[in-house]
Amino acid sequence: MTAASAQPRAPVAVTRSLEQAVPPVFRPLLRAYVLGYISSTTPRLLTLLLITLSLRRTNIDEKPVDAFLPSLVRILRGGLELQRFSTFCAALAGGSTLLQAHSIAKINCTDSIILVEIGTIEVRILLITIQLARCMSTFIAAWFSLRLLQSKKSEAFIDHVSEATPTGAPLRPIQFAGRTMDLTLFAVTRAVDVIVGELWAQRKSRRAAAGQWTMIEKLASTLTDSSIFASSCALIMWAWVYTPDRLPPSYNKWIKSAAAVDQRLLTALRRVRFGEIKYGLETGQAHVLQGMCKDYNLPLDYGDPVKSIPYPCEIVHMGVGKSCEKHALSRWVRSFLWAFSTYLPLNLILTLRTPSKKRFRHALESSARSSAFLGTFIAVYYYGICLARTRIGPRILGTSIPRRQQIDSGICIGSGCAFCGWSVLIEAAGRRKELGLFVAPRALATLFPRRYVLENQWRETLAFAISTAVVFTCVAERPERVRGVFGKLLRKVLTT
Template identity: 65%
Template sequence: MSGSTLIRPQHDRSRLLDKTIPSLLQPLIRAYVLGYASSTAPRLLTLLLTHLSRRRKNIDIRPNDPFFPSLLAILRGGLELQRFPTFCAALVGGSTLFEIPLRNLFFQLGTRLTSSARFRFTRWVATFVAAWLSLKLLQSKKSEAFTECVTYDTPDGRQTRLKQFAGRTMDLTLFAVTRALDIMVGELWSRRKLRKTAAGTLTSVEKLTSRLTDSAIFSISCALIMWAWVYSPDRLPHSYVKWIKSAAAVDERLLTALRRMRYGEIKYGVETGQAHVLQGMCKDYDLPLNYGDPVKSIPFPCEVVHMGSGPSCEYHAASRMLRSFIWAFMTYLPLNLAISLRNPSLRSLKRALKSSLRSSAFLGSFITLFYYGICLARTRLGPRLLGSSTSKCQQMDSGLCIASGCSLSGWSILLENGGRRQDISLFVAPRALATLLPRRYPMESQWRETLAFAASAATVFTCVKERPERVRGVLGKVLRSVLAA
């Protein structure tokens, strides 16, 4: 049976569904279904994998197995009013439904705008209102992580009350702001490029800048994220910290030592009682104990950073590349094979294998460049450029070596193809911005975040309708399919 025959019944059901639902409500329904699937599917997959792992290890095999109650809780939770699916439906549906009365209103007011400008302005305002209301809906849900007991003095004595903090929707807002900025900067650059190309004045530097923009965004974003992961992991989501630690395969004691060097708790040439931090590592990796003593080893030998891979920085980098590549390949291959099952063929199998190899090489290079960048600063280039005095060694291990690794690691993105660079850079940019902003802030300032989200979402949605090619990557494809009438 051919692939087209297999697909046709699903296509017919989709058309039948479109006929039964009014066209005005179709974007709302599609948005809700997509939001529900995207919010529940990862949690269901995690629950399933955890359950299978426990059954394999004969853990929690009891009549009151929590699997089914947890399954129902996840399915029911996605249906709650203040959850992501309702937010998606309110945003998309509101932007579509508000447009009609606003269009009539502006027409009656007789604005001096042209017909096309009036349509754009109406869409922008309609989406702005829908985005404001939908985000307020999400923000209205209370969260224990953003609630704190505050004690204060009153004439009647000390009292305690609960204080709510804002910031729960910050990641969503930064995602919208990043995409809006990408649209606006991309449009300005496109116009400038067309104008200079027509005039024949486009320089080679500008051409190179155009090609490397996504890579530079990714590199800068990753530098901020990796810096935060080393020195202030509380600025990153817990799942993000856990995944990076798993990929980097780093000894927690090394991170502890780096943080204490950064904040002055460990000082070269000064006895601060912190030698035990790295000496425990030295014992476990069969290294001399004095390698971990900041009084006797100035600086700590790179062999400690290599964690058992020997004294050679280059050998450590090569071994990191191999181990990281294998780890990444074992992660990417099953995912890509699962995706290829939607349309199984030899060609899709080859594409899955090629994509897995490329992505594994990218991630392996990322980890390798991060570690080798640290070694370059500590051993290869740092002493030549700055010197090897105690103060310079302290300066190097207090942040410069990590800055070197962070700066180098992101350029591994050049191993990915152009489309993947786009998607990955736009994926990590909001998370990088989040490291520069507080995760919680006073509730009185929440209107600023809501304003930023509403204006950004209005810009993105209007552009999807007017200039769909300007909304790049997977998001553009998803929004075009959801907003299609």
């Protein structure tokens, strides 16, 4: 082996030697803490760096630039606080493995004497007992680790209400729960994926052995991940238009950047749905879209719901022209270029670890495919809206004013939501799996309030603890059942 080929492995060897110095039972705790710290601080550090570089280029203000070092220290120090994600990860993984080691050791010590004389049934009972001990250990660790995160107060989850008293009306703080909802829904999604996947695998095994595995069942297996992604995206895009507060702020902002839509158009769509704008009736809402008409050099009458029934698709096209097909194509091109400029640098950075022509070509192909997927997603979303508004919807439902109102108050958006997610078929099968499991928790979040009364927090904690116990137990018993990159990462973290 040459010196050049051995050099990249040096950091790995150092890391392994440091880990060897830690007792095996404490290694999951250490790995989880380091991973949690890196994952929680890295996005903040990148954001700080980008903001600082942007301010230096524009020379807007020198004070934020001068505050870079204090902000850096605050981010690095904040990740070490007790009620942070890093401590949560350590408490979850470390607590689970430590409790498991203690419980299983007691079981083995108790039963080791009689193992020689027991039969198959007794061995199975012993294995079930060990599995239950492992499951309960994870349940306890998950419960208390999530409670640790939930104990940190946030101003976003505190309302101040006035309370009438003889001496005045002071403000009384009311604390709400929901800070950890995204984390809980992620755990629930993974647990459901594990359980359903195992049940389906057993069904497949039985029916294949009996020669009864049909083409429909095979097709269902193939399209499962795509179906999860498509249905999840339908919920997410619907919420993004009508109830954006049900999405995480960062995710909402990313969709807004990718969709590149005029906010006045979204405002009009919401007002049509909730009855503030009605075709053929003067409700004083013409100004909402007339500003857009002026900016895109369109007749002002296009934005008047009394004179334009329905709003012309040209407003939706935002200056591209009358053709819905031309607008969809332009959306695809713009979205492809926007995504490619993001994906390619990231993929090229990953190739720097072991650069080669093959890896460089793979980075180009992967970036192009992912960009084509995102471009198709956005183009199909917009074209699905146009299909419902002008191509298909009026032919089926009719062209009367009530029907036009019905189409624009939800059917058109529902059409775009229903079609856009199937663009994931462009991606490779492995990528579809990751994307489906990524968006499913966010889709579930649109069905639950992001804030709820504190008295009901135990329900969320219980759901998280049960789900985590299912996933961790499966990692120990059937590791291949926990799919994707998360499964591989979890197996690496929990290995003692």
